[in-house]
Amino acid sequence: MKKKVTPLDFIVVFLVIVITLVILLPLLNMLAVSFSKTGYIIQNKVSFFPKGFNLDAYEMVLKQGRILRSYLNSIQYAVIGTFINLLMTAVAAYPLSRKRLAGRSVVMKLIVFTMFFSGGLIPTYMLIQNLGLIDKMWALVLPNAIWTFELLILKSFYESLGHEVFESATIDGASEYRILFQIVIPLSKAALSSIGLFYFMGHWNSFFIPMIYLNTASKYPLQLVLREMLIDATVQNPGIVNQQMNSLTPEAMKNATILLTMLPVLFVYPYAQRYFVKGVMLGSVKG
Amino acid sequence: MNRHKQKLQTAGGNTFWKRAKRDRQLWIILLPCIAFYALFRYGPMYGLIVAFKEYDIWDGLIKSDWVGFKHFIEFFHSQDFVLLFRNTLLLGLSNLVFSFPFPILFALLLNEVRIKKLKTLAQTVSYLPSFLSVVIVCSMFIDLLSPTHGLVNTILENLGFPRTYFIIKPEWFRFIYVSSGIWQSMGYSAIIYLAALSGIDKTLYEAGEIDGCGRLRAIWHITIPGILPTVITMFIISSGHIMRIGYEKVLLLYTPVTYKVADVFSTFVYRKGLENWDFSYATAVGLFESVIAIIFLFITNNISKKFTQNSIW
Numbered sequence: 350m351k352k353k354v355t356p357l358d359f360i361v362v363f364l365v366i367v368i369t370l371v372i373l374l375p376l377l378n379m380l381a382v383s384f385s386k387t388g389y390i391i392q393n394k395v396s397f398f399p400k401g402f403n404l405d406a407y408e409m410v411l412k413q414g415r416i417l418r419s420y421l422n423s424i425q426y427a428v429i430g431t432f433i434n435l436l437m438t439a440v441a442a443y444p445l446s447r448k449r450l451a452g453r454s455v456v457m458k459l460i461v462f463t464m465f466f467s468g469g470l471i472p473t474y475m476l477i478q479n480l481g482l483i484d485k486m487w488a489l490v491l492p493n494a495i496w497t498f499e500l501l502i503l504k505s506f507y508e509s510l511g512h513e514v515f516e517s518a519t520i521d522g523a524s525e526y527r528i529l530f531q532i533v534i535p536l537s538k539a540a541l542s543s544i545g546l547f548y549f550m551g552h553w554n555s556f557f558i559p560m561i562y563l564n565t566a567s568k569y570p571l572q573l574v575l576r577e578m579l580i581d582a583t584v585q586n587p588g589i590v591n592q593q594m595n596s597l598t599p600e601a602m603k604n605a606t607i608l609l610t611m612l613p614v615l616f617v618y619p620y621a622q623r624y625f626v627k628g629v630m631l632g633s634v635k636g
Numbered sequence: 637m638n639r640h641k642q643k644l645q646t647a648g649g650n651t652f653w654k655r656a657k658r659d660r661q662l663w664i665i666l667l668p669c670i671a672f673y674a675l676f677r678y679g680p681m682y683g684l685i686v687a688f689k690e691y692d693i694w695d696g697l698i699k700s701d702w703v704g705f706k707h708f709i710e711f712f713h714s715q716d717f718v719l720l721f722r723n724t725l726l727l728g729l730s731n732l733v734f735s736f737p738f739p740i741l742f743a744l745l746l747n748e749v750r751i752k753k754l755k756t757l758a759q760t761v762s763y764l765p766s767f768l769s770v771v772i773v774c775s776m777f778i779d780l781l782s783p784t785h786g787l788v789n790t791i792l793e794n795l796g797f798p799r800t801y802f803i804i805k806p807e808w809f810r811f812i813y814v815s816s817g818i819w820q821s822m823g824y825s826a827i828i829y830l831a832a833l834s835g836i837d838k839t840l841y842e843a844g845e846i847d848g849c850g851r852l853r854a855i856w857h858i859t860i861p862g863i864l865p866t867v868i869t870m871f872i873i874s875s876g877h878i879m880r881i882g883y884e885k886v887l888l889l890y891t892p893v894t895y896k897v898a899d900v901f902s903t904f905v906y907r908k909g910l911e912n913w914d915f916s917y918a919t920a921v922g923l924f925e926s927v928i929a930i931i932f933l934f935i936t937n938n939i940s941k942k943f944t945q946n947s948i949w
Contacts, residue, residue, distance in 0.1 A: 357851055361748045368742065369758045372765060372819065375776055378787055396787065441669030444662040451655035456666070460673055465930055468680020469922040470902070471909040475686065475697065476679050492676045495669065525661035554769030557884050561910055572771045576888070579775035600785060607772050614767045622763055 383407070383604035390600045406601035407609070415566075416574060416606060423570040426559075427552035430490045434548040435541060437494045438503055443529045445500075446507035447515065464497050477562060488562035489555070489570075496551070499544045506540040507533060543624035546617075553613070571610050579603055687920040700916075707920035716904065724900040724925075727886075728878035730810050735818045736874055740867060742822055743829035744859065748851070759830075762823025774888035777816045778803055803889070806897045813889060813898075828870065829863055836862035872940045876933035879925065901925035 377397045382390055386401030410416055444450055445457060467473075473492065482488040510533065518528045534541070556572035563569060614621075656663060687707060689700040711717055742762070749755040765773065780786050781802040789799045802808045840858045849857065883902035890898035901921060909918030 358750060361745060362754065364745055365749055365754060365758045369761050372761050375780055379776065437668060437672065440665055444666040447662055450659050450662050451652050463673065463677040466926060468683050469926060470905055471915050471919040471922060472680035472683030472686060475683050494672055525665060529665060550767060556771050572769050576771045610772060611768065618767065622760060
């Protein structure tokens with residue numbers, strides 16, 4: 350397809366550049382504001398480059414115990430949550446991928462059914478309440494320990510490993526536990542990484558679940574603190590509102606907080622991106 | 637397959653219990669999974685009975701009195717019903733109609749980019765927003781649209797337009813909801829189409845070239861038919877989900893002033909249930925929504941089965 354450059358090429362390149370800018374500019378604006386002097390921000394003079402470069406906003410944010418604590422909370426919830434997710438999913442997918450297991454299709458049907466129908470918000474809340482998990486970290490972790498979609502992805506991945514491996518290991522007298530932990534899981538590192546990425550992002554970015562289950566402010570994850578800082582200030586949202594510093598939050602500080610929240614995401618992004626695409630691909634096989 | 641079957645028979649009878657005994661290790665491994673689904677997925681389904689009771693905190697779920705369809709009837713007669721139905725449907729429809737084409741067009745566009753570096757860069761940038769949380773995306777949009785310091789209003793003012801407080805204007809709500817969704821998920825949704833595009837047989841293009849077919853005609857006659865099955869499948873899945881509006885984004889973007897266009901079933905359930913603590917009524921509304929959503933999925937799936945032989949199950 351090596352041909353001469355046509356007008357079509359110009360149009361295509363132009364449009365792609367425009368789209369890329371539309372995606373990038375709001376983020377650049379945020380970055381610029383977070384590094385700018387308050388005076389310029391108030392006069393609306395900052396667009397895509399910082400004016401009066403300084404780090405005051407970041408300093409102020411990091412001095413706020415609330416944000417730092419919620420940052421640590423988020424890391425804790427995401428790490429523990431992802432670990433439980435991966436363990437549960439990796440283990441559950443194995444028997445479901447074994448064709449020899451009688452009753453497998455019934456169990457699968459019951460699992461897939463939950464993708465289409467669920468008890469919904471209130472019954473789930475009542476269950477968590479009855480289990481005594483309100484205001485506990487486990488309320489964020491256990492009720493979503495397995496995402497059905499990721500389970501199906503991993504199950505079809507295991508199936509693609511080929512059953513000769515399992516059968517021969519069984520004949521050699523290896524127990525199913527050994528096959529799972531010493532053969533299947535090590536063979537699935539790539540798939541588990543991409544699923545783990547989705548789980549981690551799910552925990553890191555979730556705000557609704559912590560919002561309804563956590564009451565104590567010191568247990569809030571970052572997204573919940575962000576929401577109070579960023580949104581309740583502008584939009585008078587009804588709900589569990591905690592208006593401490595909202596209207597006082599200067600623009601630069603808001604944006605600095607957002608960027609700090611995005612930091613781990615941006616940090617793993619180049620690496621994550623590969624797995625991300627792979628994850629979507631794995632999903633589309635089944636989806 | 638045959639070898640497999642033979643082994644099953646030699647391994648011992650065909651009855652379920654014999655096989656279950658043989659596979660007891662597998663069942664033990666499956667146990668945590670079964671426990672999880674039983675407790676956290678089927679448990680709440682049992683909890684749905686609260687919709688047919690008058691929930692009393694002191695009596696608990698089991699002892700509360702049965703009231704049959706009282707809450708449903710009350711809901712159907714209330715003004716909320718029509719409003720919520722209309723809002724949910726319209727928001728879902730506008731989301732489907734306006735955000736569905738973008739990832740396809742973006743993928744087609746990227747497919748025509750012949751500068752490899754630009755293609756990779758654009759793709760990398762386009763995934764970035766899907767890694768951001770709804771809280772960040774919504775607050776970014778609220779900030780950009782802010783009447784006092786938002787970039788959009790600054791630009792509008794420089795162009796001679798008046799400053800507008802978009803976020804409290806009902807007529808702007810759907811636009812903000814849909815466009816922020818496009819901004820966030822276009823790159824992510826394009827992945828699947830890009831995969832379909834890379835699966836198109838390259839020899840078709842070469843053959844087209846020999847026959848004197850230009851690039852635009854190649855797009856029309858080769859590229860588009862090549863990804864059409866994927867497009868149709870994705871369309872069925874998306875239209876099946878019309879009634880399932882995520883409450884997270886609506887909750888973050890709406891204000892009491894915009895309720896009349898923005899309030900959907902799920903946000904109403906949240907407010908009734910977890911702010912007014914009316915568990916029974918809220919569950920009834922939620923159950924109604926689930927049933928409607930599943931009916932919708934069935935209808936779209938049957939239509940597609942009839943016309944395209946495509947089905948999601």
